[in-house]
Structures are given as C-alpha cells and as structure tokens.
Amino acid sequence: MTLEAMMTGTDRSSEVATDGGRVQLAIADLTSTLTNDFDLPAMLHSVAEHARVCFGASTVVVLLLDRRAPGRGVVHIVAEAASEGHSVDPRFHTSGPGLMSASESAVAMVDDLAHADDTRWPEYRERATAAGLRGMRAFPVSALGVPLGSIVVHTEDPWGDARPRSFGQILADLTAIGLASGTVDGRRLSTSDAVDSVLRGSATIAAAVGILTEYLRLEPDIARLRLNRLARARGLTVTAQARMIVDAHNSSPGDLERTGVLSPANVSSARLIGRD
Numbered sequence: 001m002t003l004e005a006m007m008t009g010t011d012r013s014s015e016v017a018t019d020g021g022r023v024q025l026a027i028a029d030l031t032s033t034l035t036n037d038f039d040l041p042a043m044l045h046s047v048a049e050h051a052r053v054c055f056g057a058s059t060v061v062v063l064l065l066d067r068r069a070p071g072r073g074v075v076h077i078v079a080e081a082a083s084e085g086h087s088v089d090p091r092f093h094t095s096g097p098g099l100m101s102a103s104e105s106a107v108a109m110v111d112d113l114a115h116a117d118d119t120r121w122p123e124y125r126e127r128a129t130a131a132g133l134r135g136m137r138a139f140p141v142s143a144l145g146v147p148l149g150s151i152v153v154h155t156e157d158p159w160g161d162a163r164p165r166s167f168g169q170i171l172a173d174l175t176a177i178g179l180a181s182g183t184v185d186g187r188r189l190s191t192s193d194a195v196d197s198v199l200r201g202s203a204t205i206a207a208a209v210g211i212l213t214e215y216l217r218l219e220p221d222i223a224r225l226r227l228n229r230l231a232r233a234r235g236l237t238v239t240a241q242a243r244m245i246v247d248a249h250n251s252s253p254g255d256l257e258r259t260g261v262l263s264p265a266n267v268s269s270a271r272l273i274g275r276d
Contacts, residue, residue, distance in 0.1 A: 023167050026050035030174050034181065039237040040194060041201050042228065043178050044079035047171055051153055052081040055163050058133055058156045059086050061093045062175065063102050064141075064149035064195050075102050075149065078202040082221075086156070089131060093152055096124025101138035102150035107169070108138035112158040128154065135159030139172040143180055143191055151175065201239040208242035211249045215256055233264030 030050065033043055044062050051060040062079040075098070080088045092098075097108035097120075110118065113129050113136060128136070135155035141148045151172050155163075179198075180191045205227070212223035231241035241261075248259035256262055 020164075022054045023164050026054055026167075027170060027174075030171075034174065034177055038178070039231075039239065040178060040198055041078070041205060042238045044175065044198065045081070045224070047151065047175050047178075048079040048081040051151060051168065051171055052083060054167055055137075055153050056155065057081075057153045058083050059088050059093075059154045061088055061098070061152050062141075062149065063094065063098055063152060064199055065102050065147060066199055067192070068196060068199075073099055073103050075099055076199055076202065078149075078198050086132075089127065092124050092127040092131070096121035096128075097136060098138050098150055098152040101140050101152070103147060105140040105142045105145075105147040107140060108136070108150075110136040110159070114158075132156055137168055139168040141172045141175045141179070143176045146191075148176060148179060148191070148195060201242075204246055205238060205242040208245040211245055211256070215249075216262075230262070230264055 030043070030046065033046065048060045048062050051057060059082045060080065061077045063075040064078050066074045066076055075094050077088065077090055077093060082088055097110060100106065101108040110120075110125075112118075113125050113134050118125075133154040133156060135158050136153065137159065138150045138152045140150050151168060153168060179194050205224075208227055209220055209223045212218060212226055213220050216223065216226065218226065227241060227245070228238055231238045234241060236244075244261050245256070248256055248261040252259050
C-alpha cells in the first residue's frame, strides 16, 4: 500500500491485513525506496505515515538533531503524521523523552502518561495528557554510533502489549540508512550534510504546505499530498517544488495560479486535489 493510498483512503487492503501484514507492507515499501533513487524528505514523511498506521498512533514525528545550533540538545521536526482529530504540538515532541532519545541515542518508553507513579518529564507529561495522549515510544536514529535523531510515537490509549515490538527500531534504522544514502535536491551528500540539508528543506516544505493550505483551503495533510503530486508531475523533488511555491508566494502572494506553480508540467489523468 502506497503512502498516497493511506492518506486518501483509496486502498482498503489494510482493513483486512493483520498488524503483521501492515508491518510487512511498510518494511517492503521502505526497503524498496532505499534501493532506488529517492528524495530524502519524502522518504522521512513515508516513515512517519507508516509508523502512524502500524502503531495505530495519534501522532508520529521524525526528529533530527541540529548540530548547527549553539549548545546541545536542539531538535527539529522534519516529518510528521497525525490521525484525524489530532495535531502535532512541537512543545511535547521536541522536549522530554523525544529530546532524550535523540540526544542520547536511547529508546524512551512511557506505557501510560497518566500513571501517577511515573514522575519523569513533568512538564511534557502535563502537555501530552492535556492533548489526550497516553502512550509513548521514542526510537533513536543513529549511524556509526553518532546520534542523529529519533522517531517519536504517541497513542491516545496506554501503549499495552498488542503493538509491534521491534518495528519502531527497524524504522529508525531504515531512517539512518536513508540519511546515509539518500539524495536532497538530486545531490548525494554525506550523512551530516544530509541532516543539515533536510533541516533547511523541512522549513521550506512546511512553509509551502502552509501556503497551499491557506490559498487552496485544504487540510494540511491534503495540502502536503497536493505538493507531492505537483513535484512528481514536474519531475522535481518535493523540496524543490516547495521552494518554487514559496518563491512564487513571495513575488505574487495573492495570485499563485498566475505564476504557474500550481499547474503540473504534464497533466495526468488523476485529478489534482484542491482548486484547479
């Protein structure tokens, strides 16, 4: 099942698949991606969406450590996925157990955020429980012993024993492989340069999604899908397409359609989502 099918509901195969079946589909999709040329930011969003589906999560984020920032322990969200009715709040993803996991390259586990006997990360726990979240896992992303980031998963029920046990760390390890071998804007980079480039590109993608959300009156997930489709139709990376949209908005903020950035170079038979 493709990422697009999961986001739009056009593929119903997951409804009859077991949890193990979902996990196998996710691993097969990501390993197939890693054996071809791929756009790293897009791959990271696939990781987040697969984690959301397979864990039955409320929110999933991919965090990367920002080694450019002064001091230590600064992380940024570079990919995210949220189920209906939930949104990603950076305040409890970039602090507490997520930050610890990314910085110390360690798994963080909270079975039930409402459990009074667990007093770790009190400010984080207050915010997370106020948002209706109960369970949490953070899986470290590292390469050659160097911490790179973390995949942080939140659920609206206590974590329990039914969720896949090793899948989260498999996703984190595949993410590390992607950072070591992927391309950004068509360029192959070292792992550290790839992280820096993704951190810069994620801000551009977020800005472009926000522009599409407002201009086309779309939900953020659908705006991101529209961005992905435009990039694919033009033969561009998502980052490059996002940069074009941001530049067009800066030059013609009230008339994006006139700039041509919302029209694919080659119109496919599939109708683009949003105002055409």
